[in-house]
Amino acid sequence: MNALSARSQVATAHRVVVKIGSSSLTGPDGHLSVPALHALVDVIAARHAAGGQVVLVTSGAIAAGIGPLGLSARPRDLATAQAAASVGQGLLVARYAQAFAEYGIRVGQVLLTAEDTIRRGHYRNAQRSLERLLDLGVVPVVNENDAVATDEIRFGDNDRLAALVSHLVRADVMVLLTDVDGLYDGPPSRPGTQRIREVRSPLDLEGIEVTGRGSSVGTGGMLTKLESVRIATGSGIPVVLTKAANAEGALAGREVGTWFAVTGKRTTRRRLWLAHAARTRGRLELDEGAVTAVLGGRASLLPAGVVGVTGDFDAGDPVELVAPDGRVIARGLVAFDSTDIPDLLGRSTRELRDELGEGYDREVVHRDDLVLVGRRRKAS
Numbered sequence: 001m002n003a004l005s006a007r008s009q010v011a012t013a014h015r016v017v018v019k020i021g022s023s024s025l026t027g028p029d030g031h032l033s034v035p036a037l038h039a040l041v042d043v044i045a046a047r048h049a050a051g052g053q054v055v056l057v058t059s060g061a062i063a064a065g066i067g068p069l070g071l072s073a074r075p076r077d078l079a080t081a082q083a084a085a086s087v088g089q090g091l092l093v094a095r096y097a098q099a100f101a102e103y104g105i106r107v108g109q110v111l112l113t114a115e116d117t118i119r120r121g122h123y124r125n126a127q128r129s130l131e132r133l134l135d136l137g138v139v140p141v142v143n144e145n146d147a148v149a150t151d152e153i154r155f156g157d158n159d160r161l162a163a164l165v166s167h168l169v170r171a172d173v174m175v176l177l178t179d180v181d182g183l184y185d186g187p188p189s190r191p192g193t194q195r196i197r198e199v200r201s202p203l204d205l206e207g208i209e210v211t212g213r214g215s216s217v218g219t220g221g222m223l224t225k226l227e228s229v230r231i232a233t234g235s236g237i238p239v240v241l242t243k244a245a246n247a248e249g250a251l252a253g254r255e256v257g258t259w260f261a262v263t264g265k266r267t268t269r270r271r272l273w274l275a276h277a278a279r280t281r282g283r284l285e286l287d288e289g290a291v292t293a294v295l296g297g298r299a300s301l302l303p304a305g306v307v308g309v310t311g312d313f314d315a316g317d318p319v320e321l322v323a324p325d326g327r328v329i330a331r332g333l334v335a336f337d338s339t340d341i342p343d344l345l346g347r348s349t350r351e352l353r354d355e356l357g358e359g360y361d362r363e364v365v366h367r368d369d370l371v372l373v374g375r376r377r378k379a380s
C-alpha cells in the first residue's frame with residue numbers, strides 16, 4: 001500500500017482514537033486554553049456528524065487545576081499534581097461537555113489507571129462501558145485517573161494510555177496530537193532538523209534522536225509517543241502524529257505530520273500486557289545460543305540457556321530475558337520460583353529430569369508466555 005492510500009484509511013476509518021497532549025491544550029501561562037479545546041471539539045464533532053466514532057484521550061487535568069488552586073506553575077511533586085488533576089479534571093470535562101453540547105453531542109468521562117487497561121476484570125469493564133458509550137453516540141472523554149494512580153504504576157503521560165485504549169476499543173487508527181507537527185529527525189528546536197513524513201518499520205527510526213524532554217507542560221516528550229506508536233502499530237493500528245492545529249487534516253487523511261504504518265497484527269491482551277505494561281520481578285541472563293533461539297521466534301527458553309538470575313519472584317511472574325551484552329530481548333512469564341533457578345542453570349532438561357525428577361524438565365519460559373521486546377530508546 002502506498003503512503004497515499006494508507007493515509008486514506010484515516011478518512012474512512014470508522015473508529016478513531018484521538019489523543020491530545022497538555023502542550024496543545026495550554027496557553028503560555030500554563031493554564032488550560034479554552035479556544036484550543038474548542039478547536040479540537042469542532043473537528044471531532046464534524047467527524048461524529050459524518051457517522052464516525054471517536055474516543056478522545058485528553059490530558060489537561062493538571063493544567064486546568066493550576067489556576068483554581070492559585071499555583072504559579074505546573075506542580076512537579078506527585079501529591080500536588082494529583083490534587084491539581086483532581087480539581088482540574090472536573091473543570092476539563094465540564095468544558096468538553098459544554099463545547100460538545102453546542103453540537104448536540106454528549107460526552108462520558110472515563111478515568112482509567114494502567115491496571116484498568118490490562119487486568120482481565122478491569123479490562124472487560126472498561127471495554128464494555130466504552131462500547132456502550134460509543135453505541136449510544138456518546139464521545140468518551142478518557143484520561144488517566146491521576147488522583148489515585150500510584151507513582152510506580154501510573155503512566156504519567158497519556159501517550160501509552162491512548163495506545164492501550166486504541167487496542168481496547170479496536171480502533172481503526174490512532175491520532176496523536178501534540179505541539180510539534182510531526183516526528184523530526186532530531187529535537188525540532190535544533191536548526192536543520194526535518195519532519196519525517198512516514199515511518200514504515202522500526203528500522204526507519206534508526207539514527208533518529210528522540211528525547212524524553214517535552215514541552216514545559218507535557219510529560220514524556222517524543223519518547224513516550226514513540227512507545228505509544230510502537231504499541232499501536234505493533235498490534236495492527238496505524239498512527240498519525242501531528243500538531244493539534246492539523247487535527248482536521250489528519251482526520252481527513254491529508255499528508256500532515258508523520259504516518260506510522262502497522263508493523264504487526266492484532267495481539268492478545270495478555271501479550272500486550274507482557275510486552276508493554278507488566279512490571280517485571282526479575283531477570284534471567286541468557287547465553288548467546290539462547291538469545292539466538294529466542295530471537296528466532298517460536299522457541300521456548302530452556303534451562304540450558306540460562307546463565308544467571310536476579311530478583312525475587314514466584315513461578316508465573318513476569319521477568320526480563322537479558323542478552324550477554326545487557327540488552328533486554330524479551331519478557332516472559334517464568335515457570336519456576338527464583339529460588340529454584342540456580343539449580344537449573346546451564347543444565348539440559350534430560351539431566352534435570354534424571355537428577356531432580358519429573359517437573360524439572362520443563363521450559364523456564366514457555367514460548368506462548370514470551371514476547372520479544374523492541375529496542376528501547378533511552379531518555380537523554
Ligand SMILES: Nc1ncnc2c1ncn2[C@@H]1O[C@H](COP(=O)(O)OP(=O)(O)O)[C@@H](O)[C@H]1O
Binds near residue numbers: 213
Ligand atoms: N525527534 C523529535 N521530534 C519531534 N519532537 C521531539 C523530538 N524529540 C523531542 N521532541 C519534543 O517532544 C515534545 C512533545 O512532547 P510533550 O511535551 O510530552 O507533548 P504532549 O503534551 O503533547 O504529550 C515536543 O515539544 C518536542 O520538543
Ligand SMILES: N[C@@H](CCC(=O)OP(=O)(O)O)C(=O)O
Binds near residue numbers: 021022144158221
Ligand atoms: N493525566 C495528566 C496528563 C499528564 C501529561 O502531561 O500528559 P501529556 O501531555 O499527554 O504528556 C493530565 O491530565 O494533566
